[in-house]
Every structure is written in structure tokens, then in C-alpha cells.
Amino acid sequence: MDSATKFTGLAMPVFTAFGWAGEEAALQYALSQLELFVASLHQQLPPELKDRFSHYGFSAAGQSVYLATNEDVESAANISFVARPASLELQLLFTDKKVLAKGLKLAVADPARWHRLVTELGPDWSLRLQQLERNEETGEATHYQDLFKESVAQFDEDTAADVMSKAVYLNGEDKWEIAFSLNYRFPSEQCAAMRLAILDVVTERIKTLIPLLTFFTGRVFKKASKRKGRKRKATAVVAEAETSEEDAIDNDEQFTYVADLKPLHLRRGFINLLPKHWPFFAINSRTTTRPVTVYYEGIYDKNSAVWRLVSNDQARLVLSPIVHLWLEENFDANDRMKVVARKMDDDEIQISLREAD
Numbered sequence: 001m002d003s004a005t006k007f008t009g010l011a012m013p014v015f016t017a018f019g020w021a022g023e024e025a026a027l028q029y030a031l032s033q034l035e036l037f038v039a040s041l042h043q044q045l046p047p048e049l050k051d052r053f054s055h056y057g058f059s060a061a062g063q064s065v066y067l068a069t070n071e072d073v074e075s076a077a078n079i080s081f082v083a084r085p086a087s088l089e090l091q092l093l094f095t096d097k098k099v100l101a102k103g104l105k106l107a108v109a110d111p112a113r114w115h116r117l118v119t120e121l122g123p124d125w126s127l128r129l130q131q132l133e134r135n136e137e138t139g140e141a142t143h144y145q146d147l148f149k150e151s152v153a154q155f156d157e158d159t160a161a162d163v164m165s166k167a168v169y170l171n172g173e174d175k176w177e178i179a180f181s182l183n184y185r186f187p188s189e190q191c192a193a194m195r196l197a198i199l200d201v202v203t204e205r206i207k208t209l210i211p212l213l214t215f216f217t218g219r220v221f222k223k224a225s226k227r228k229g230r231k232r233k234a235t236a237v238v239a240e241a242e243t244s245e246e247d248a249i250d251n252d253e254q255f256t257y258v259a260d261l262k263p264l265h266l267r268r269g270f271i272n273l274l275p276k277h278w279p280f281f282a283i284n285s286r287t288t289t290r291p292v293t294v295y296y297e298g299i300y301d302k303n304s305a306v307w308r309l310v311s312n313d314q315a316r317l318v319l320s321p322i323v324h325l326w327l328e329e330n331f332d333a334n335d336r337m338k339v340v341a342r343k344m345d346d347d348e349i350q351i352s353l354r355e356a357d
Contacts, residue, residue, distance in 0.1 A: 007033075007040035009195035010088065015188035019085035031063060034083055038065035041199050049206060052213075053079065067206075075099070077213055079206060087185040090202065092209050094180040094216070097171060103216035104168045104178070108161075110215075112254075112342045115160045116350065117212040118182070120300055123153035125184050129167055132177040141177050152182075153298030157340075157352060182209065254342045255280060258356045263333045269324030271337060271353075273306070273315035280341060281306045281315060281349065292341075294323050296353045304351075317351060331355070 010033060017023060017030035035058050042056040053067035062080065070076035076099060080091045094100055107114035118127060129148045132141040147170075148155065148163045155163075170176040184205055191198055259271050281290040288308050294301045294317075303320035317339070319327060331337070336356035344350050 005036060007036040007196070007199075010034075010037060010083075010188075010191045010198060012188065012192045015083055015085055015088070015191070018083055027063075030083060031058070034058070034065045034081065037198075038067065038081060041202060042067060044199055045203060045206075049203070049210075052210075053206075077217060079209075081202075084188070086188050088188060088191050090184045090186070090205060092182040092213065095177070097177065099217070100167075100171050100178050100180060103180075104164060104171060106215065107164045108168055111157070111161050111164070112350070113215065113344065114164070115155070115157050116295075116300075116344065117215055118160070119152050119155055119295075119298055121152055121182070121208060121212070123151050123298060125152050125182055126150060127152050127155055128179070128181045128183065129163055130179040130181075131170055132179060134175060134177055136175075144176070147178075151298075156298070156354075182212075252343075254340070257339045257341075259337045259339055261327075261331055261333060261335045261337055266328055266331065266333060269319040269321070269327060271317040271319070271327075271339065273317060273339065275313040275315070277341075278306075278308050278313050278315040282308070290349065292317070293344075293348060293350045294319065294353060295350055296323065296326060306349075306351075323353075 013026065014030045014033045017026040020026050038056050038058075042050065042053070045053065053069055055068040055071050055073070056066060057068075057073075058065050059073075059080070062082070064080045064082045066073060066078050066080045068076065068078040075096050078093055080093055082089045082091065094103065127148055127150065128146060130146055131144045133144040134141045147166055148159065167178050167180075171178045186198075186201070194201060255277065257273060257277065259273065261271070265271060281287070281292075283290065288310070290306045291302070292304055292306055294304045301320050301323050304323055305318050307316045307318050308314075309316055338352075338354050338356040340352040342350050342352075
């Protein structure tokens with residue numbers, strides 16, 4: 001890249017050009033600046049990202065630029081950058097049927113991990129699962145409906161399970177296709193103000209996508225379990241209990257429990273489980289507390305813990321101040337809370353909280 005074409009940032013004319021109808025010269029200038037942007041971005045990517053996204057270029061059809069894992073851009077994962085008058089949009093996109101078939105099945109097989117990877121990106125990201133109808137004569141795929149199109153904060157666990165199951169089925173039908181994308185928008189004024197720093201900021205956003213990308217493409221290597229003598233069930237079925245006393249541990253990796261909230265629970269910020277639940281959290285016989293991650297309304301809190309009450313071995317979920325505040329503001333005494341505890345990678349335990357149906 002010579003000095004005459006050196007990237008210096010995405011100035012505001014790059015974005016406003018996309019709002020000027022008929023201004024061909026302005027549009028061509030904007031597209032040339034995007035090409036410089038993606039070339040400079042690829043050049044400064046860390047080695048592990050540059051190896052993964054080994055190709056980059058310009059899409060005339062989409063009037064966008066991209067980083068891709070394969071020379072045949074649409075046959076694998078790609079990250080596109082689309083300039084609009086008010087924003088620069090980053091899109092992680094999958095459209096190939098074979099890639100999607102593998103990724104969607106992995107998501108359905110391990111819904112807790114999949115849901116965590118998507119929603120932990122944060123509410124500034126949006127997810128779109130689009131159902132496309134293929135014309136048998138022309139081969140063209142056109143929009144039919146959106147299975148989901150919201151902030152990832154709205155992608156709760158039940159919605160995730162339902163949507164991904166539908167996507168797996170539809171992607172297996174000749175008539176239908178699925179397009180999956182995760183999107184993040186950088187305001188155009190902020191982009192212009194950052195100048196060269198935009199390369200570092202975009203690189204950091206790309207890094208946050210790598211765990212999800214690795215999972216979805218099937219390159220996942222989980223650590224061997226340290227819990228000897230336990231066999232994980234192939235399929236975990238979460239049973240809804242009629243009363244909290246009848247709830248039981250489903251298997252070694254997950255359990256569901258419905259707790260009745262009392263005034264003291266709301267005031268002090270805890271949720272009582274049962275003595276039979278404590279072994280799920282215990283690391284050894286001397287364990288008295290276990291840090292946990294609490295998931296609620298699209299938020300992950302890593303400052304809560306499960307305590308063992310020595311008098312009777314009861315397990316108690318002690319909430320962090322921020323989760324305690326959420327509990328007080330959204331629940332009343334005698335409400336019922338659905339608690340789903342799951343063992344994740346690296347010995348982490350995640351507890352999902354929501355109002356029981």
C-alpha cells in the first residue's frame with residue numbers, strides 16, 4: 001500500500017455518500033475508502049485472526065467489504081462491513097446450507113453453550129435468523145420471514161431452543177434456506193472521530209466473535225471432565241415439576257428447580273435450594289461455597305455464589321447486589337422462581353433465573 005493510497009480513517013463523506021442518490025463519484029470514493037479500510041484491517045490483524053480470515057476483498061453486489069475464511073466467500077464464515085449514512089455495520093454471516101446444517105445441529109445438541117456464546121456478546125449485538133424461499137426455476141432465494149430479528153438480549157433460552165429447532169428443520173428442506181447473521185453497528189460520527197483507531201476497535205469486536213465462530217463451525221475441544229466415575233447422559237431432559245419439593249436433579253450436568261420466594265428471600269437477596277442440590281455444587285467434602293454465574297434477562301453476573309448451610313446441608317443461592325436489586329424490583333413474596341443450574345466448560349456453573357410459568 002503506497003503513501004498515495006494509505007488508509008487514514010473513515011471520514012464522514014464515506015458515510016454520507018450512501019445517502020446521496022445519483023452521486024456516482026461520491027459513491028465510488030466511499031467504496032474505495034472501504035477497500036482501503038479492509039486491506040489495512042487485515043494487515044494489522046493478530047496472526048491467529050489473520051490465519052483464520054485469510055481472505056479479504058470487495059463485494060460489488062453488496063457494495064461492502066469482507067474478511068473471509070475461504071476464497072469462496074459464501075461457502076464458509078465471513079465478516080462483512082457495510083457502510084450506511086448513520087453507521088458502519090459489522091456482520092458475521094453464514095448462508096451455506098452445509099455449514100449451517102453442521103452449526104445448527106451443534107447449537108441444538110448443546111443449547112446452553114450456544115445460548116451463552118450468543119447472549120454474552122452483549123445487548124449491542126443483534127441476531128437475525130432469516131427464512132428464505134428458493135425458486136426452483138431460477139434458483140434465486142428470496143426473503144420469506146424472520147425466525148428471529150432482535151437484540152441478543154431478547155434471545156432467551158426458550159426462544160433460542162424453539163428458533164434453532166425450526167432452523168434445523170427448514171435448512172434440511174430443499175424449498176427453504178436459512179441465513180444466519182450477527183450484527184454490530186458503529187455510529188458513523190464515532191467512526192470518523194476515531195480515525196486510525198477504528199482498526200483497533202473493530203479488531204476487538206472481531207475477537208469477541210471467535211468463541212462462537214469456533215463452536216458453530218464444529219472446531220470445539222472441551223477439556224476432559226475432572227469428575228471421575230460419572231457418565232454424562234447423551235440427552236438432558238429438563239422436567240417441569242408440579243411443586244418445588246418434587247423437583248429433582250435431572251443428571252450430573254444439569255438440574256431444574258422451582259423455588260417459592262418468601263419475604264426474607266427478597267429482603268436479604270437469596271434463593272433457597274434443597275439439601276439434595278448441594279452435591280451438584282460441592283468440589284469436595286470441605287467445600288462450603290461455590291462461585292456461580294447467574295443469567296437473567298440477557299445479563300450475566302459473575303459475582304453470586306451458592307453456599308452450604310452447615311446445619312442441614314441446604315444449598316442457598318446468595319445473589320450479588322445487582323441481582324438482588326433485580327429480584328426485589330421484579331418479584332413479590334409467594335412468587336415462584338424457576339432455577340436451572342448447568343455445568344459449563346472449565347468447571348463453571350451457570351444458574352438461569354426466571355419467573356416460573
